[in-house]
Amino acid sequence: MTAHPGGLTSSPWNGSLRAVTHHPSHSTLRRVAVVGGGPAGLAAAEMLAGRVEVHVFDAMPSLGRKFLLAGKSGLNITHAEDFERFLGRFGVARATLEPALRTFTPDAIRHWAEELGVETFIGSSGRVFPRGMKASPLLRAWLARLRDAGVHLHPRHRWQGWDAAGALAFKTPDGSIQFPAAATLLALGGASWPRLGSTGDWTALLAARGVEVHPLRPANCGFDIDWSEHFRQRFAGTPVKSVTLSIGDRRMRGDFVVTRHGIEGSAVYVLSNALRDAIAVHGHTTLVLDLAPDRDLAHLAASLARPRGKASLANHLRKVTGLTPVKIAMLREVLASDELGDPGTLAKRIKGLPLTLLRPRPIAEAISSAGGIALDELDKDFMLKRLPGVFAAGEMLDWEAPTGGYLLTACLATGRAAGAGALAWCTTHNLR
Numbered sequence: 001m002t003a004h005p006g007g008l009t010s011s012p013w014n015g016s017l018r019a020v021t022h023h024p025s026h027s028t029l030r031r032v033a034v035v036g037g038g039p040a041g042l043a044a045a046e047m048l049a050g051r052v053e054v055h056v057f058d059a060m061p062s063l064g065r066k067f068l069l070a071g072k073s074g075l076n077i078t079h080a081e082d083f084e085r086f087l088g089r090f091g092v093a094r095a096t097l098e099p100a101l102r103t104f105t106p107d108a109i110r111h112w113a114e115e116l117g118v119e120t121f122i123g124s125s126g127r128v129f130p131r132g133m134k135a136s137p138l139l140r141a142w143l144a145r146l147r148d149a150g151v152h153l154h155p156r157h158r159w160q161g162w163d164a165a166g167a168l169a170f171k172t173p174d175g176s177i178q179f180p181a182a183a184t185l186l187a188l189g190g191a192s193w194p195r196l197g198s199t200g201d202w203t204a205l206l207a208a209r210g211v212e213v214h215p216l217r218p219a220n221c222g223f224d225i226d227w228s229e230h231f232r233q234r235f236a237g238t239p240v241k242s243v244t245l246s247i248g249d250r251r252m253r254g255d256f257v258v259t260r261h262g263i264e265g266s267a268v269y270v271l272s273n274a275l276r277d278a279i280a281v282h283g284h285t286t287l288v289l290d291l292a293p294d295r296d297l298a299h300l301a302a303s304l305a306r307p308r309g310k311a312s313l314a315n316h317l318r319k320v321t322g323l324t325p326v327k328i329a330m331l332r333e334v335l336a337s338d339e340l341g342d343p344g345t346l347a348k349r350i351k352g353l354p355l356t357l358l359r360p361r362p363i364a365e366a367i368s369s370a371g372g373i374a375l376d377e378l379d380k381d382f383m384l385k386r387l388p389g390v391f392a393a394g395e396m397l398d399w400e401a402p403t404g405g406y407l408l409t410a411c412l413a414t415g416r417a418a419g420a421g422a423l424a425w426c427t428t429h430n431l432r
């Protein structure tokens with residue numbers, strides 16, 4: 001390892017990515033490499049543009065692929081709830097993220113999008129979306145503005161670490177190149193949806209430099225349940241609406257979807273960190289469902305005790321409880337026949353049906369990742385304390401948050417904070 005992976009002692013780059021000479025020059029000292037062209041990296045580039053020479057590298061043929069995917073089902077870019085509540089969504093990571101989030105608030109994000117020609121609106125749940133719901137107009141305008149500001153974009157450059165002289169090493173379709181830089185900003189994302197570019201390969205590169213990196217784990221993810229073949233075939237893809245889900249003292253009212261493997265969807269994602277962590281400790285966990293949250297237990301038991309006559313159990317249940325076929329099938333899937341046959345017990349189970357979750361779905365399917373660079377590896381400017389001149393931002397840091405626009409907000413905010421930090425570093429160390 002060289003003393004200075006930030007590149008202060010490394011050789012300059014003279015304009016052609018393959019040509020490297022060995023005399024530090026003024027232009028090398030002003031040059032900042034942003035590695036990773038997702039929302040965090042682009043936000044960092046925006047802070048640096050026009051002030052230093054900025055180069056953004058990405059492994060993929062085009063930038064911002066996960067950002068574009070996020071826009072497929074409606075780009076939830078931030079959230080308009082009370083800011084104190086908003087900050088609370090980041091749990092133990094709040095202390096580290098708060099200064100960045102206070103500098104680039106949800107209101108500032110809306111203003112930023114509007115400056116890029118994309119008007120936003122607040123949905124009924126407080127979630128904020130672009131009027132057109134998509135990410136592509138925003139990304140197009142953003143990349144154009146960065147290019148106009150002189151930012152150099154280098155797709156198809158896969159970062160491989162540092163060479164012996166401290167220059168960044170990239171693999172490109174034309175071979176390997178080295179890129180010395182005054183400061184480096186890593187924004188390589190987590191490991192969900194790896195086919196869009198974020199593979200998490202960087203974890204080994206940083207761990208080899210002594211940086212503490214916590215294993216990347218699925219966040220905002222689905223879970224496996226051992227459904228019977230009959231239930232799976234009949235109900236995979238069916239929404240289960242208006243239920244209350246709980247684990248321990250955490251409760252969530254909302255909807256989810258039955259899948260071939262188990263369950264997924266917004267209400268499950270909110271509890272997914274608690275469910276995932278409980279499985280890690282116990283090998284499995286129990287998610288408790290209230291299938292009829294608006295009905296009280298005593299009334300439910302009294303309704304179920306009404307004579308059933310010749311009606312099948314399913315028909316009787318539907319008639320007296322109003323439960324949908326998927327909810328009734330779930331009861332039959334989980335309960336023994338004596339529990340189904342006893343109105344008192346059945347009412348209790350409708351109000352508290354235990355579902356055994358076996359494991360989270362693989363990280364490749366998750367919306368986001370938990371784990372990553374331990375937050376105490378960072379200084380207040382998002383610089384890695386062990387690698388002076390190297391900054392990090394976005395999902396590669398060890399924080400997690402539910403869906404609702406919190407992920408993109410924190411990626412944009414930490415990208416900008418790390419960009420400002422890299423600029424201050426250049427100013428202090430190189431340009432005085």
Ligand SMILES: Cc1cc2nc3c(=O)[nH]c(=O)nc-3n(C[C@H](O)[C@H](O)[C@H](O)COP(=O)(O)OP(=O)(O)OC[C@H]3O[C@@H](n4cnc5c(N)ncnc54)[C@H](O)[C@@H]3O)c2cc1C
Nearest residue numbers: 036038039040059070076159189197198394395405407408
């Ligand atoms: C289906 C889906 C829907 C989502 N919807 C929302 C939503 O509505 N709202 C919300 O807030 N969040 C949403 N998210 C999450 C959000 O998209 C991510 O949190 C965000 O994109 C992370 O930004 P990032 O810049 O940290 O990383 P990324 O967006 O993952 O970008 C990292 C970049 O680094 C590049 N890279 C990785 N390794 C290398 C390497 N070795 N060399 C060079 N380049 C490399 C990758 O190609 C990638 O372009 C969604 C995610 C998914 C999967």
